[in-house]
Amino acid sequence: MVTTQPPETRRVLIIDDEDIIRDSVATYLGDSGFDVHQATDGREGLRRFQEIRPDVVLLDLRMPRMDGLEVLEAISEELDQVPVIVVTGAGVLQDAVAALRLGAFDFVTKPIVDMAVLEHAVLRALENNRLKEENRRYQAHLEDEIRIRTRDLHRRTEELEVANADLQNEMEIREKTAAALKQSESRLAEMVSIFQGFIYTCDANFRLEFVNRTLARHVGDDVIGKLCHMALYRLEQPCAWCRYTDVLKGESVHTEFFNERDGRWYDAVQAPVFDGQGQVRNLQAVVLDITERKTTEDWLRQREAQLSKKIRRLKSNLRTASRFGRIIGKSRPMQEVYENILKAAESNAHVIIYGESGTGKELVARTIHDLSDRGSKKFVTVHCGAIPDTLIESEFFGYRKGAFTGADQDKPGYLDAADGGTLFMDEVGELNLTMQVKLLRAIEGGGYTPIGGRAVRQADLRIVAATNRNLRASLDAGRFRKDFYYRIHILPIYLPPLKSRKEDIPLLVNHFVNDFPHGEKLPVVPQRIIAAMQEYDWPGNVRELQNTVQRYITLGKIDFLDLPPDDPKTQTVSDDLVAVQPDDANRSLSEAVRAFEKGYIQHLLNENHWHRSRVARLLGVDRRTLFRKMKSHGL
Numbered sequence: 001m002v003t004t005q006p007p008e009t010r011r012v013l014i015i016d017d018e019d020i021i022r023d024s025v026a027t028y029l030g031d032s033g034f035d036v037h038q039a040t041d042g043r044e045g046l047r048r049f050q051e052i053r054p055d056v057v058l059l060d061l062r063m064p065r066m067d068g069l070e071v072l073e074a075i076s077e078e079l080d081q082v083p084v085i086v087v088t089g090a091g092v093l094q095d096a097v098a099a100l101r102l103g104a105f106d107f108v109t110k111p112i113v114d115m116a117v118l119e120h121a122v123l124r125a126l127e128n129n130r131l132k133e134e135n136r137r138y139q140a141h142l143e144d145e146i147r148i149r150t151r152d153l154h155r156r157t158e159e160l161e162v163a164n165a166d167l168q169n170e171m172e173i174r175e176k177t178a179a180a181l182k183q184s185e186s187r188l189a190e191m192v193s194i195f196q197g198f199i200y201t202c203d204a205n206f207r208l209e210f211v212n213r214t215l216a217r218h219v220g221d222d223v224i225g226k227l228c229h230m231a232l233y234r235l236e237q238p239c240a241w242c243r244y245t246d247v248l249k250g251e252s253v254h255t256e257f258f259n260e261r262d263g264r265w266y267d268a269v270q271a272p273v274f275d276g277q278g279q280v281r282n283l284q285a286v287v288l289d290i291t292e293r294k295t296t297e298d299w300l301r302q303r304e305a306q307l308s309k310k311i312r313r314l315k316s317n318l319r320t321a322s323r324f325g326r327i328i329g330k331s332r333p334m335q336e337v338y339e340n341i342l343k344a345a346e347s348n349a350h351v352i353i354y355g356e357s358g359t360g361k362e363l364v365a366r367t368i369h370d371l372s373d374r375g376s377k378k379f380v381t382v383h384c385g386a387i388p389d390t391l392i393e394s395e396f397f398g399y400r401k402g403a404f405t406g407a408d409q410d411k412p413g414y415l416d417a418a419d420g421g422t423l424f425m426d427e428v429g430e431l432n433l434t435m436q437v438k439l440l441r442a443i444e445g446g447g448y449t450p451i452g453g454r455a456v457r458q459a460d461l462r463i464v465a466a467t468n469r470n471l472r473a474s475l476d477a478g479r480f481r482k483d484f485y486y487r488i489h490i491l492p493i494y495l496p497p498l499k500s501r502k503e504d505i506p507l508l509v510n511h512f513v514n515d516f517p518h519g520e521k522l523p524v525v526p527q528r529i530i531a532a533m534q535e536y537d538w539p540g541n542v543r544e545l546q547n548t549v550q551r552y553i554t555l556g557k558i559d560f561l562d563l564p565p566d567d568p569k570t571q572t573v574s575d576d577l578v579a580v581q582p583d584d585a586n587r588s589l590s591e592a593v594r595a596f597e598k599g600y601i602q603h604l605l606n607e608n609h610w611h612r613s614r615v616a617r618l619l620g621v622d623r624r625t626l627f628r629k630m631k632s633h634g635l
Ligand SMILES: Nc1ncnc2c1ncn2[C@@H]1O[C@H](COP(=O)(O)OP(=O)(O)OP(=O)(O)O)[C@@H](O)[C@H]1O
Pocket: 326, 327, 328, 329, 355, 356, 357, 358, 359, 360, 361, 362, 363, 364, 426, 466, 468, 511, 542, 543, 546
């Protein structure tokens, strides 16, 4: 389509060497409103072309100096924007064809008969150019658009990729969460199924929805959908203990109840199960059989009541009592001892008993044990001073089979034996420092390991220790550990030496006379002897008194008194050291040696007022050996 735009803005360059044609065309086109420029040959035409940048060129082909085809070649780069119409003679059409090949837009033949044809060609060229320009712009616009859209597309793709990666991540997290959830659900399910109590859920109308394995075993598998009180307890109405109204209000409740049907006690926790809207949807319950705990509690309560009754009775008798169980004495210091024994019996704390040898420390320890709530369990005595250091650990902690040569079977130690009861540690001051550390760990909950074993054992122990040493001095001298000392020195009991309570001597003599095996006639210790005994200081304390009474009854002899021979027996037997009596003649050598050993040790103890270290020195043995021998001879 030919453009209708006004042509005056269009610059036309006419390059032609024939003045007449150039002028006539210029006049015509100028009249038609074109802005016409002229050049008389190819060279000038080229220069003008560069100057004015025409919109269309009318180019003659045959010109001197530089012909039209050369011009066309020179501006070949521009031909896309500036159309060239070749004006050529009719006889040289092959020139026109060559020009068209070089990029000319059109051609017009000379002579130009109708200027309108030429103008039409110019307008067509311009229109064509305009269209090309428009096309170019449109293409540029399209390219811009495509660039923008491509960029947008890239951005969207990137965003999508990020979103995709996020989604992927989220999916992985979800998958992991789902797996963890599944695992924890299956663990929970496993726990619920192995739980030894009953677990069940029911709806608000008491219809059972779930029962765990233990409950199913108890009531059968077919209870789902049935009324819980009916299925579980065979009751027509909701159970009396059931707090369903509270649970339906959203509360969790805890109840203990006795089921008359099976005669057992139960502990129940009932709780609501909420739906997504926070409404109570179901009831859930966990029920545990606590009959054993209840029975133990009852037993403990009864025992406590009995104990406090016993203790009240004992307390009220204390003031006037001349004895406390098997302990004899009514002196003021002994009354204090009795009070302390009662306190110790009521508590579970560790006890330490101080007193000289023979004052009755073991007797007191046993009395505390008997009165305490451990009384029905074992009372295990350990003479710490009599165990060689090499054996002490295996004695306390026991050993496993194969732990050392000769360990042909497992052997429990003192701690195992005393588990639940009382460990009486006599001569605790003799315990070496390493053992003190190990025992401390054991009684503080760290446990102990038998020799050759790996498993750590725990024992529920109460320690009652005893010593005739001044433990404070041992502490200062570094022979006793402070931490161990403070662990056992919680309830100290001090036993008075016999010389500080001589008013108890007649009672004790009487007690030992009664205790001594006798015929129908009870042996009598004359008053003057008892009075003499009250004058003596008793370095071996009650043990020495006990021995003295027994010797007096059997031998009519008292070592520290010069007695008139008022007892026939004194004439027949005069000395412990007569090891072999006529009626002993049938003894084996080892029995005779043992009898001599006992008599000799006893003799030395009496001679040395029961000072055991001195006796050990005299015998040429260490203290431990002497202690061991005394224990084995019942001295
Ligand atoms: N108050 C007492 N009433 C009755 N018997 C007693 C009394 N005190 C001690 N005995 C008797 O004296 C003997 C020695 O007592 P026990 O072994 O308890 O003393 P101990 O202080 O532990 O001696 P050691 O320190 O030498 O081991 C025992 O036979 C014990 O029964």
